[in-house]
Amino acid sequence: xxxxxxxxxxxxxDHTRQIYRKQLTKRGYPVHVAHDPVxxxxxxxxxxxxxxxxxxCFEIGGHDTSGLDLARELMASYPHFKILIHTxxxxxxxxFFAGKAGCVDYVSKPATSxxxxxxxxxxxxxxxxxxxxxxxxxxxxx
Numbered sequence: 001x002x003x004x005x006x007x008x009x010x011x012x013x014d015h016t017r018q019i020y021r022k023q024l025t026k027r028g029y030p031v032h033v034a035h036d037p038v039x040x041x042x043x044x045x046x047x048x049x050x051x052x053x054x055x056x057c058f059e060i061g062g063h064d065t066s067g068l069d070l071a072r073e074l075m076a077s078y079p080h081f082k083i084l085i086h087t088x089x090x091x092x093x094x095x096f097f098a099g100k101a102g103c104v105d106y107v108s109k110p111a112t113s114x115x116x117x118x119x120x121x122x123x124x125x126x127x128x129x130x131x132x133x134x135x136x137x138x139x140x141x142x
Contacts, residue, residue, distance in 0.1 A: 004028050006029070006030040007050070008034060009032070009053045011053075011054075036058055040070060041073075052084070054071055068094065071085060083102065084106075088109045
């Protein structure tokens with residue numbers, strides 16, 4: 001059996017973190033969670049991470065770093081990471097910049113299996129290839 005990639009799930013909402021940790025662990029993924037950009041930076045230094053799922057907005061705790069800012073920072077230091085942005089506030093503008101930053105997908109919350117895009121499913125199945133900067137925007141984001 002092939003080893004599944006280790007995922008870092010970053011969200012400022014405790015309930016969301018616990019739900020995703022449980023769902024991903026149930027699917028066989030090793031999962032680490034972080035509640036803000038500071039704890040995410042610590043986690044990537046302390047654990048072997050392959051994939052990162054980032055909340056777009058960190059509203060709890062007054063952080064001045066967005067998920068997109070953190071994605072750019074992580075891609076610069078860890079270009080092998082596959083990063084997915086998830087958000088409760090989707091916009092075409094943010095999706096464009098997520099793609100430009102090298103993120104593999106941009107999905108709205110809640111990201112259920114029935115609402116997951118083909119690229120998100122490929123991301124979880126390990127079949128994803130990094131997108132080019134001219135990332136195609138998904139028509140489901142409004």
